[in-house]
Amino acid sequence: MLHRGRFHGSGARRVVLALTAATLAVLMPVAGLAANPQEKKDAVDERVEELTREFQGLDEKLARVIAEKEAAEEAMPAAEDALSQAEDELAEAQREDEELAARMTSAQNAQEDLRAEIDAGEQELADSQGAVTRIARQAYQNSGVTSDLALLLQMASSDTGAQGLGRVDSAVRSQQRTITRLSEQRTTNRNNQDRLDAIAVEIEDLKEEAAAAVLTKAAAENDARQRKTDLDSLIDTKDRASQTIEDNRAKTEEELKNQQEEQERLAEEVEKWEREAEERGETLPGNGELRNPAPGYPVTSPFGYRIHPITGSRRLHTGTDFGIPCGDPVRASGDGIVVSSGWAGGYGNRVVISHGKVDGKTIASTYSHNTRNTVRAGDRVSQGDVISRAGTTGSSTGCHLHFEIMQSGAYVNPMPFIQ
């Protein structure tokens, strides 16, 4: 009779468990991204560092906006899943709550019906009891034969045969029925009372389950709300970042265009110098053998193409960056003549060295962002000579050496030359 739901065990323990779970759900921060903001911040900081390393001169605030947009986009699918799961759990909690309410209503209806049935049954019992008591009294007064029966027996002996006996038979059966009904009514009433007791227990259980379900539902509502806030916050971050990036696109494109023009102009200057030196019949020193200009320091950003995070266009990083502290010596990668030494816009303080011709192609090396240069145009240098002190001048976001190799005036990957 007792309809049990998914809950098992004693009602009291269930409530305690549900209370604990609900309290935790309400008090604990939502798992996932928000669970460890420090971890998220570290990841963004790391990405900002990476971006400013890869795109020297990229504004740090913009780099942060880009990193936050990327982090938001990355976190979005999980946040969407979490919200959808929280909504499912809330719907389940609401269903559970409604189901318990429905079960409570039917249990209370059954309780009312049974009470009415028991009242009617008790009336019935009282009536039957009255009839049986009358039969018993008559039987006692007439030496085991009721007066009704005695009368009938008398009638049977004077009556014609079977008809009289039939009446006697019917009277006996009527008395038996009365007695049987009394016994049956007692059983029915006892059963109804048992059912009523069971329903009372069920109603108590349902009350406890309903109390737990209310807490579960409240926790689920809170969780779903929090998940929605999390997702909205991610969408907001992404939208605002996209807007900032869009606002800076034109300006960045202009900057990149200027940088590229500067690179081309500097390359042309070197080519011109090389041509004129050749025309003068100047023999350039060196055998084309080059070495690392910053031995012992790590490569922090390699030569090559990459997609700019603001403009979305492909862009060449024209050299290899070495992570070398400001002030540390930068060395000539080979024997040669200093083509130029001085300020070069986005390159900051820059030294250019010509290393003559190898296999019919001119080779020059460049060293940029120096704190200061220690050679002058026209100086002859030997491989390994200190030519500058590393720095972060020009379009740069940290101490490093931007090292280039120009082969016949074109920027090429320096690494194969110095390994």
Ligand SMILES: [Zn+2]
């Ligand atoms: Zn660089």
